[in-house]
Amino acid sequence: MTRVSESTVRRLSHYDRVLEEVQAEGKRMISSHRLAEREGITSAQVRKDLSTFGSFGRRGLGYNVERLREEIRAILGLDRRWKVGLVGAGNIGSALIAYRGFEKQGFDIVAVFDRDSARIGQKLGRHVIQDIAVLPAAARENPFDIGVVATPIRAAQDVANALVAAGVRGILNFAPRKLFVPAHVALSTVDMAMEFEGLSFAITQSVARRRGRAAAAVPGPKPGRARGPASRNAGRRSGGRTRRAGT
Amino acid sequence: MTRVSESTVRRLSHYDRVLEEVQAEGKRMISSHRLAEREGITSAQVRKDLSTFGSFGRRGLGYNVERLREEIRAILGLDRRWKVGLVGAGNIGSALIAYRGFEKQGFDIVAVFDRDSARIGQKLGRHVIQDIAVLPAAARENPFDIGVVATPIRAAQDVANALVAAGVRGILNFAPRKLFVPAHVALSTVDMAMEFEGLSFAITQSVARRRGRAAAAVPGPKPGRARGPASRNAGRRSGGRTRRAGT
DNA sequence: CACAGTTTGTGAAACTTTTCACCAGCGATT
DNA sequence: AATCGCTGGTGAAAAGTTTCACAAACTGTG
Secondary structure (H helix, E strand, O other): OOOOOHHHHHHHHHHHHHHHHHHHOOOOEEOHHHHHHHHOOOHHHHHHHHHOOOOOEEOOOEEEHHHHHHHHHHHOOOOOOEEEEEEOOOHHHHHHHHOOHHHHHOEEEEEEEEOOOOOOOOEEOOEEEEEHHHHHHHHHHOOOOEEEEOOOHHHHHHHHHHHHHOOOOEEEEOOOOOOOOOOOOEEEEOOHHHHHHHHHHHHHHHHHHHHHHHHOOOOOOOOOOOOOOOOOOOOOOOOOOOOOOOO | OOOOOHHHHHHHHHHHHHHHHHHHOOOOEEOHHHHHHHHOOOHHHHHHHHHOOOOOEEOOOEEEHHHHHHHHHHHOOOOOOEEEEEEOOOHHHHHHHHOOHHHHHOEEEEEEEEOOOOOOOOEEOOEEEEEHHHHHHHHHHOOOOEEEEOOOHHHHHHHHHHHHHOOOOEEEEOOOOOOOOOOOOEEEEOOHHHHHHHHHHHHHHHHHHHHHOOOOOOOOOOOOOOOOOHHHOOOOOOOOOOOOOOO
16 A cells, blocks of 8 residues: 555545434435535545545445445544643643533543643533643553643654654644654644744735736746845735635 | 746745844844745745845945845835734633733724623723724724634634625734635735644654554665755745635 | 436546655854 | 855756546436
């Protein structure tokens, strides 16, 4: 089996969501075309993605909703439950605890740690916040698979190291910085500020484009090379960050 | 100038973070190599990314940290402040309000809406929670650029529609489903459950690979390419959701 | 059974993104 | 002034991802 791209995995999660809905609607079969439509992608993409892992459909009929969903969940490793340890009982940590959506997908938070002595011993949801110092011992006693880093930026790498030492196999990082972890540990970073910045760029860009449209009929923006230091913002091409329109 | 890829934009945000740090360390110049090292990517990537927008370095010397940072922030549209309207005063909404990190980057939450009459009128941070029904009027009176959807899944599309109607230019969506918005509105989705699922896949996968090593013909180290330069080690996949461009 | 209508799975083509490799510009040194 | 060591910019190659397009597999119908 070839290497699976990150985008494929992401789409598999999407398919799972769609299938859940479709299942709730009582449909028994679904075609790649209808599945794609709901996600705003092409049917070829859906078929390609699935074909990476096997052959789950029937020509002329489509995919059996229930079966496909099970296959996808097995591929994603969601046919089991995962134990999660959370480090950082601040805003993000609290939001994660309060948000029950993960449990539904099979992720159970089993321990919460923080460094702030004011918080240690208090309860967060069903969990008593423990001193980060006892993480190694706590993890030995009651191991977890995935660690969540929800600490301030400067503590993040140390916490990640501690989690790796404690034997986690994956880390979900909410601190806005690049973490370095050994190759056998999976890492995923969620940076909300960066999402805002992406929007900022897309909006700014679309304004520049609109503004440039009439004026940018200007000669060749590509003479020798000497693009003036202040002359960014020449003719930007279409493309566009945004998503498709719909409905 | 060619279309700018989403990954380039994401990296620009990263560069900004690194430059901020480097600036704090008092360094005046930085080379593409050192900048890349901090992000776990190649120096060619850094130079390519930057060259999309102009020519900011000096051969033999590198980039002026302060100047480059200003350029990047201008490119990203961070040389101004953005007004943000938040819909949904639940867990995620509260976490966003409590997290001051956005303000630092130029994003000010200026209004908060919810549908739950128990919450309407209460304060969340500095903001009084308003009835979602008054969103159109409130947005007319005090417009905002970006809308955040932090509602339950089934309300998400309606809220997005309302935000579009209210004239926002970008939407940040935390609901775990695909939203459809017109092409002139930028959309970015953060799905935390999906991040967990990505980890689940990666972990499951690595187990399968380890197990199958002897038997199956697994990808294995490619004979062709040298195993990257020294530091290419640790950091693998970094977070990143959101989407590509639509039609 | 033959035929029409669907829909999958998949090579190959098209397109996008990353990496390579090298020239040219820079300060420092002699 | 000539040379050295370093570094940015960039065209071209390589690698990766998405889309196209079509044979093959399936059901239903006459």
